[in-house]
Amino acid sequence: MSLTWDGDAPSVGEYLELRRLAGLSRRAPAAAARGLENSLHIVTARARGRLVGLGRLVGDGGCFAQVVDIATDPEFRGQGVATEVLTRLLDWADAELPATAQITLIADPGAFDLYRRAGFEIRTGMIRTQA
Structure with a gap:
């Protein structure tokens, strides 16, 4: 099946549904709306108009x-x-x-190969998450 690609933000409902299907953690609709709005860049993949792939860059832009x-x-x-x-x-x-911008991510171990192929390396770090 042919996919279409764009940089437009999906609707909040589409975003939350794809996160659910992909097994990602839940987000409140208001938080999702704010997050989508404040993205540096978004990439979406659609099949027959349905959102099937997504990724975002967030940060300070510098x-x-x-x-x-x-x-x-x-x-x-x-x-x-x-x-x-x-x-x-x-x-x-x-x-x-x-060129000096640092691009980071937090990945589940099952996705390490994807990110290694893109040039990322594993480093130790810490994370604080809200409830």
Whole structure:
């Protein structure tokens, strides 16, 4: 099936549904709306108009950016959707962010290979999450 790609933010409902399908944590609709609105860049993949892949860059636009929300509908896993989403996000970052910008992400161990192939390396760190 042919996918269409764009940089438009999905609706809050689409975003929350894809996160659910992809097994990502729940977000409140108001928080999701604010997060989508404040993204540096968004990449979406659609099949027949339905959101099947997503990724976002968030950050300050100068020194720091973080890859978040890499999500693929389970029906489309194994077809390179996440790889293409990540590639498009990083291509945008290379073109639009200063060369000295640090791009980070937090990944589940099952996704390490995807991010290693894109040039990321594992480092130790800490995270604080809200309830």
